[in-house]
Amino acid sequence: MKNARLYIPPAFRIISDNIARRGNPLGLKESDCSSWADGLQLPTKGETILYTGCEYQMTAYIRSLVEVLQRVKFKDSLFSAFTGIQAVTGKLGLDLMKVYSRVTGGESETYNRILRMAALILRKLDIDFAYLERELYSGALLYEYGLFEELEEQAKRVVKQFKEAGVTKIIALTPHSAEAFQQVYPKFIDDFNIDAVPYVSVVADALKKLGTKLSLPEPLTVTLHDPCHLARSLKVTEAPRQVLQTINNLELREVALNRELTGCCGAPCETIFPELSELVAAKRIEELEATGAEAVITLCPYCYANLKRSLDETGKKLRVVDLIEIVYQALEASNARA
Amino acid sequence: MPEPKQIFEKYYDELLRSAHSDKMALGLSRSVNAFRAGRAKALERFPHTVELAEEVRRLKEDCIGRLDELVQKATAVLQENGAQVHYAETAADALKLIGEIVGSGKVIVSGKTLTGEEIELRHHLESLGNEYWETDCAQLLLQLREEKPMHYVYPSLHITREEVAEILTDLLGREIPPDIPTEIRTIREFLRGKYFKADIGISGCNVMGADTGTIFLLESEGNIRMSTTVPPVHIALIGIEKIVPTLHDAFNVAEVVWRYAGFTIPLYISLISGPSGTADIECTLIHGSSGPLELHVVFLDNGRSTLSKDPVLKEALRCIKCGACLFECPVFELAAGYYGGRGYFGGLGAILTAYMGEGFDIAAPIAYTCLRCGRCTEVCPQSIDLSKLMPELRHRIVNMAKR
Numbered sequence: 001m002k003n004a005r006l007y008i009p010p011a012f013r014i015i016s017d018n019i020a021r022r023g024n025p026l027g028l029k030e031s032d033c034s035s036w037a038d039g040l041q042l043p044t045k046g047e048t049i050l051y052t053g054c055e056y057q058m059t060a061y062i063r064s065l066v067e068v069l070q071r072v073k074f075k076d077s078l079f080s081a082f083t084g085i086q087a088v089t090g091k092l093g094l095d096l097m098k099v100y101s102r103v104t105g106g107e108s109e110t111y112n113r114i115l116r117m118a119a120l121i122l123r124k125l126d127i128d129f130a131y132l133e134r135e136l137y138s139g140a141l142l143y144e145y146g147l148f149e150e151l152e153e154q155a156k157r158v159v160k161q162f163k164e165a166g167v168t169k170i171i172a173l174t175p176h177s178a179e180a181f182q183q184v185y186p187k188f189i190d191d192f193n194i195d196a197v198p199y200v201s202v203v204a205d206a207l208k209k210l211g212t213k214l215s216l217p218e219p220l221t222v223t224l225h226d227p228c229h230l231a232r233s234l235k236v237t238e239a240p241r242q243v244l245q246t247i248n249n250l251e252l253r254e255v256a257l258n259r260e261l262t263g264c265c266g267a268p269c270e271t272i273f274p275e276l277s278e279l280v281a282a283k284r285i286e287e288l289e290a291t292g293a294e295a296v297i298t299l300c301p302y303c304y305a306n307l308k309r310s311l312d313e314t315g316k317k318l319r320v321v322d323l324i325e326i327v328y329q330a331l332e333a334s335n336a337r338a
Numbered sequence: 339m340p341e342p343k344q345i346f347e348k349y350y351d352e353l354l355r356s357a358h359s360d361k362m363a364l365g366l367s368r369s370v371n372a373f374r375a376g377r378a379k380a381l382e383r384f385p386h387t388v389e390l391a392e393e394v395r396r397l398k399e400d401c402i403g404r405l406d407e408l409v410q411k412a413t414a415v416l417q418e419n420g421a422q423v424h425y426a427e428t429a430a431d432a433l434k435l436i437g438e439i440v441g442s443g444k445v446i447v448s449g450k451t452l453t454g455e456e457i458e459l460r461h462h463l464e465s466l467g468n469e470y471w472e473t474d475c476a477q478l479l480l481q482l483r484e485e486k487p488m489h490y491v492y493p494s495l496h497i498t499r500e501e502v503a504e505i506l507t508d509l510l511g512r513e514i515p516p517d518i519p520t521e522i523r524t525i526r527e528f529l530r531g532k533y534f535k536a537d538i539g540i541s542g543c544n545v546m547g548a549d550t551g552t553i554f555l556l557e558s559e560g561n562i563r564m565s566t567t568v569p570p571v572h573i574a575l576i577g578i579e580k581i582v583p584t585l586h587d588a589f590n591v592a593e594v595v596w597r598y599a600g601f602t603i604p605l606y607i608s609l610i611s612g613p614s615g616t617a618d619i620e621c622t623l624i625h626g627s628s629g630p631l632e633l634h635v636v637f638l639d640n641g642r643s644t645l646s647k648d649p650v651l652k653e654a655l656r657c658i659k660c661g662a663c664l665f666e667c668p669v670f671e672l673a674a675g676y677y678g679g680r681g682y683f684g685g686l687g688a689i690l691t692a693y694m695g696e697g698f699d700i701a702a703p704i705a706y707t708c709l710r711c712g713r714c715t716e717v718c719p720q721s722i723d724l725s726k727l728m729p730e731l732r733h734r735i736v737n738m739a740k741r
Contacts, residue, residue, distance in 0.1 A: 006702045006739040007342035144710060146732025228711040233725065264668045264711035272706050273350060279357050280668045280709070 010069055011271035015141055016150045018096075023157075024054040024137040026061050027096045033057045034133050036112035040119055046130030048169040049162075050122060050199075053177040054137050056115050059301040060107040061100045063309070066274050068099050111301065117328035118173060118199065124331050125206035132165055138180040144268070152188045159189055170196040175230035175300050183233060198230060200299055203327060204239035207246045214330035215248035222321070223255050223293040225284070225307065226262035227300035235260075240299055240323055247330045253291040263287055266310075267302035281310035288318065295321045342699055349703040357672040362496045366674055369495035373665045376600035377717075387597040391719035394594045398656040398720065401582055402646050408548050408581040409637055415551035419612030420625040421633040429457035429640050436573060439634055442467035444537040447529075449555065449562035450474040451542030452490060452659060453575045453638055455681030456695055459540070471532045473561035475525050479505055488675030489683060490661040491599040496674045529561065539569040539630070543576040544595055545658070547588035551611050553635070554592045558605040566610060572630040574610070577694070579642050579655045591658060598660035598719045641693040650730045654689040656720040663714035663724075669707055677707055685714065685724045689731050698735060705731050 018027035033054040042050075072094065122129055139154035162170075172178035181196030207214075224244070230236045237259040244252050257263050266280030285307060288296045296318055298304045308320040340348070356362050381387055401408060413423045426432035436459065440446065446468050454460065460470045460481070472481045476494035480487055482505050487493030497505075503516035506524050514524055541562055543553045553574050555562045566572045582588050596604045614629030625631070646652050664670045664684050669677045678684055679691030679700055685708035692701035705728065712725040 005342050006699055006735055007346040008702075008736060008739045009346075009706060012736065143729050144732075146729045146734070146736050148729075148733050228709075228713070232712040232716065260716050261666075261713060263713070264709045266668070266709070268709040268711070269669075269707060273353075275354055276350075276357065276669065276672070276707070279672050283668060283671065 009272045010072070012145050012147065014065075014069070014094075015271070016145070016147050019137055019139060019142060019154055020150065023134075024058060025141050026058045026065055026100070028054065028058055028061065028100070029097075030134060032108070033135060036115040037119065037131055037133075040116060042119060043130040044133050045165060046128065047166060048127075048129045048171065049165070049167050050119060050129045050131050050173065051138075051170045051177055051196075052115055052118075052131075052135060052173045053140075054135060055174045055176065056111040056301040057108070059111050059305045060103050062270065062305065064099050064103055065096070066271055068094065069271065070274065114301075114322050114324050115173075118324045121203060121324065121327055121331060122171070122206075124335070125203065125210065127171075127202065127206055129171060130165075132161065132167075134161075136161055138177045140176040140180040140184070143180065143184045148188070151184070155185055155188050159185070159192065159194075162194055168194060170194055171199055171202050172196045173199045174302075175227045175234060175236075176302075179229045179233045198234060198236055198239070200230070200243065200323060201236060201239045204242045207243060207327075212246075212334070213248050214246055214327075214334040216250050216326070216330050217333045219249045219251070220295060220326075221251045221253055221293045222295045222297050222326070223253050223288050223291040224258065224297050225255070225265065225288060225303055226259055227298065227303050228262060228264055230299060231260050231262050240297070243323065243327060244297075247326065250326070250330075253293045255288050255291050257287055265298075265300075265303040265306045267306040270302075270306065277306065278310060278313075281306045282314070285310055285314075285316065285318065289316065293318070295319050297321055297323050297326060299323045342702070345699055346703045349700075353669075353673045353676045353707070356496075356674060356676040361498060361501065362674065363672075365496040365498045365501075366671060368498070369492060370665050370671060373492070373495075373600050377598065377662060377665075380597050380600055380602045383602055384597060387594060387719075390590055391594045391598070394591050394658070395656065395720050397582060397587055397590070398658070402579070402652050402655045405578050405581075405643060405646055408583065409578050411583075412546060412548040412551050412581050413637070415549065416612065416633075416635050419551050420615060420623075421551065421612045421635050424634060424636045426636055426638045426640070429638075432457050432575065432636055432638050432640070433459065433462045435636055436575070436634075437462060437466055439571070439573060440466065440468060440538055444468045445532070445535050446470045446538045446540060447473050447532050447536040447561075447565040447569060448477075448540035449542065449557065449565045450477050450487075450493065451540065451575055452487075452681045453542050453577045454540065455487060456577075456640065457575075457638070458680070459575065468538075471529070471536075473529050473532070473559075473565050474557075475522065475559060475561075478525060478529070482509055486675060486680055489664055490659040492661070493675075533564045533568045536565070536569040537571065539565040539567075539572045541566050541572065541574050543574055543580050545588045545591040546576060546581045547585035548581050548583050550585045551635075552585050552588060553608075553610045554588050555608040555610070556592060556596050556604045556606075557608075558601070560606055563606055563608055566608060567629050570630055571632045571634070572610070572613070573634045573636065575636045575638060577642060578637050578639055579646070594719050595658045595660050598658075598662045598717075600662075645689075645693040651689055651693075651727060651734075653722055653727060654686055654693075656722055657686055657690070658720060660719060662717045662719065663722075666713045666717050668709060668711060668713070678704060684708075685710075685728055686722060689727060692731065692734075698738060701731075702735050705735060 015025040142151035178198040185192045263284045266277040270277040472478045500516040506514040613633040614627040615625040616627040617623040678687040679695045682690035688704035
């Protein structure tokens with residue numbers, strides 16, 4: 001090879017370190033990942049699980065970490081971090097808990113609320129599922145970053161946890177985890193045979209079976225932002241549309257670049273190129289705004305956060321709503337009337 | 339040697355500067371919209387191209403495992419056709435070889451060659467004391483602005499007509515209005531003076547058929563025709579991944595290239611298999627007739643063989659440089675070719691830059707930029723699955739860094 005001295009973004013080291021040590025990319029505490037389920041009395045053992053992968057939970061904290069990464073002066077030679085025993089963050093004198101303490105309860109509550117709704121929707125739709133209290137992150141980011149050895153280790157830990165809990169089917173809440181289980185794990189784990197289904201597909205099927213129309217309390221025009229990995233890697237483009245079709249009082253206006261031609265929200269490069277990430281988001285928002293819809297529906301926490309931040313910063317009227325919020329609202333409103 | 343971190347920061351600065359430039363945004367949005375409409379129209383009129391692309395995909399896949407064999411076959415045929423064939427293992431070898439053919443104090447006219455960009459051919463030949471003119475409109479504008487190309491097929495897609503007027507006004511010392519037809523006419527007049535003065539014509543190659551040794555050159559300007567026909571010596575620099583087994587195969591590849599590049603048909607397709615020759619006197623073939631007296635074919639490896647042996651990343655060599663992917667890339671839409679290396683752009687460009695271009699240190703930040711959103715694959719005639727290749731490239735990068 002022509003060169004061997006290469007720049008590795010600090011995010012690679014910090015995130016892989018957090019995953020190995022704390023089970024999730026941001027190094028959040030176990031309670032930060034699981035508190036959303038408090039009081040829901042979800043079963044903690046069962047063949048089918050709702051898998052959150054701690055992804056919605058960590059969304060509120062990503063920006064704080066990115067801001068710190070931008071401020072800290074990193075030396076080039078952090079290579080040893082891959083093999084060192086001491087945490088990278090420790091080496092850098094970074095106290096992640098302190099970094100995250102600036103995130104307000106309201107910000108993390110936004111995402112915990114969506115998680116609770118996701119679980120309650122499944123319950124309302126009579127789908128049996130459990131939730132693993134000490135859930136581990138899938139490792140999807142390690143695959144993205146090319147940290148295959150680290151991914152393999154994480155995947156083994158995840159699979160061990162699934163096996164011990166007797167899991168045979170995963171309802172994957174995020175497109176990233178669905179992709180990881182469907183397409184990445186089989187490359188790294190021999191005989192990986194756990195079925196992973198995207199959450200939206202499960203809901204779409206259940207609503208179809210239910211056969212009744214739901215309705216929103218107030219009329220709403222929406223556009224749909226297909227997540228890249230859902231639409232292209234997993235080829236799921238119709239399930240979210242089927243879900244929306246079951247809801248009265250809701251008008252879908254398709255954005256010009258939709259389905260398999262959907263545009264990226266900019267989130268993937270946020271930890272390495274935060275300004276670029278914002279520019280990509282702004283461009284996508286221009287496209288979404290052109291539909292004239294009141295709200296843009298997302299199905300991925302990273303899309304949600306990146307588009308929302310861009311909208312908040314520019315003070316635009318368009319708002320971001322997770323499909324889960326819409327379905328929950330429609331189910332609630334429809335139950336109330338029944 | 340700059341530190342890895344400096345390379346990263348310089349790259350990101352340039353990327354952001356271009357992404358924040360209003361002029362570039364205007365040039366890019368005009369180009370992206372015009373391109374999408376053009377490609378849609380071309381594919382609609384010639385719908386068989388989609389199936390043909392699939393056939394070409396299988397063909398190229400097969401060729402990647404046969405690079406040596408195809409080079410040998412093409413070399414033998416070209417020699418038989420009267421060409422002088424050279425083989426360069428590295429960029430440095432190619433520059434030395436071509437430098438020796440050209441010498442110094444010559445006038446050179448060149449068609450657009452990405453492989454030339456890869457090895458910085460113009461820079462090298464100028465440093466030997468030659469006068470070098472890019473004859474492709476876009477490449478000439480970039481030469482005058484001292485900038486790198488931004489795209490394989492449309493290298494100056496980020497430059498607006500208003501900026502072109504400024505460049506030409508500076509060049510000629512008279513006012514040129516920002517009117518596209520006037521600008522093109524002005525460039526034409528400027529370049530026509532160069533061809534007949536030139537000692538050497540340089541070209542790349544879009545695809546080559548090994549069984550006849552035929553170089554395919556696709557263009558619409560006529561500048562490649564002029565550059566490869568008028569000067570007495572023609573040098574063609576050809577990456578070895580451009581060779582396919584037969585003339586017929588080459589035609590298939592060429593059609594897919596131009597269609598996905600947004601053309602129903604390029605206005606000129608040149609097929610060159612040797613130096614000019616005639617058998618008009620006693621049916622005895624003599625080389626050096628009205629066209630060039632000499633044709634030098636320089637086959638370039640420069641990392642291609644290494645890449646062809648990588649079990650996963652070799653897929654990148656299927657790329658036929660139509661550039662359709664770039665028009666669908668969210669980062670390219672903001673920063674054009676600043677998301678890329680010297681001659682290879684976008685996420686796939688990171689792989690080509692690593693193996694064939696400036697190397698892994700320059701390629702690393704480009705590789706980190708890819709969003710892995712996968713929209714490029716949707717329009718790629720070769721179905722190159724960048725979302726799958728990018729983690730693999732990053733894996734090679736982090737492993738090198740860990741060592």
